[in-house]
Amino acid sequence: MLERVKHLFDLERIIFILAMNRDQLGKGIQGVYGASFNGLQYLKRFIDIDYQLRTPSIKEYISVRLEEQEISDYFKARQDGRYDLEHIIELMAYLALRFEYTPRDINQLIGRLKLIFRSIPYSHYLDCSIIVPLLILRQESPQLYTRYSKDALCANDVIEFLSGTRIGQGTLEHRIAVMFGYLIGAARDPYSKQSMETILTPWKEWSKTLAEAADASQIRSELQRTVNVVIELATEDREFRNRRGLNELAFNRIELAGEINFS
Structure with a gap:
């Protein structure tokens, strides 16, 4: 050229x-x-002046891609569309950084998300706190994804894989806590409290440790509140949303989108 x-x-x-x-x-x-x-x-024989463009952050890139007209119109038509879109951006940015996604990886992920969006009517509940992490889990650890799809009691294993840290270590942002709470909530059995207690034990211990810390700073207090969000969402009565039916539907949509290859 x-x-x-x-x-x-x-x-x-x-x-x-x-x-x-x-x-x-x-x-x-x-x-x-x-x-x-x-x-x-x-x-240099051809270029008189060169200018190096700033590399956008992962979150900026995801935000721009999700503001494209087709996706933007979809969320504008939804009742809580603005919140859902912001939530998806936060989750995708967190997980894309965790797994060191390239722009091409992100494009492929968004391509699959678009297929899933098309299958969910505007008036139906959008379980983005389940769909986004599981779509990535299916790609990054198919065995763990299959295990979770059959028995959500391994939710803590999924969370530690997605976060790259042990429960009780590091920090935790609110929207990520919401995602973790929903992943654990999928294991909720209204007829058995024992299973949930096993899953929630490390979270309750983390919250207790933060509450009893001698140097209970504002940061520790905020972290404890965020950890408590996980516990509250995991144990909240959500039968009115038919959680089990929604989770099964989410898996079906993820499987369909996951079978399509994007170049």
Whole structure:
């Protein structure tokens, strides 16, 4: 391309703007002219001024992609669409950083999410706190995903895998706590309290440790409140939403979207 347009470079009042990965292009030139050829020096023959664009943060990139018209229109039509969209952005940014997703990985994830959105009418509940993490879990750990889909009592294993830390360590943001609470809540059996107690034990111990800390700072107090969000959401009576039916439907949608390959 450069060889073709260089004949026009000297024309007055014409400015060429080239968007490129300079290092990769330099290596490509070396592949043509030989390893000893200085590709970057060669590019200076064509470029008078260069400007390096700032690399956007993962969250910024996800936010821009999810503001595209098709997705934006979908959430505008939903009753709590603005909150749902912001929640999805936060969850995706958290998990994309955890698994070091590239923009291409994020594009593929959003492609699958779009398929799922199309299958959920505007007036139906959007279980984004389940759909987003499980869609990523299916890709990053198929065995754990299958295990959780059959028995949600392994929710803490899923949470530790998704967070990359043990329960009781690190920090916890509110929206991430909401996600964890829903993942645990999927294991809730109204006829058995014993199973939930086993899952919630490390969370209750974490909350207790924070409450009893000698240096109970404001940060520790806020963290304790956030940990308590996990416990409250996991134990809250949500039968009116038919949790089990919603979770099964979420798995079906994830399976359908997961079978499609995006390049």
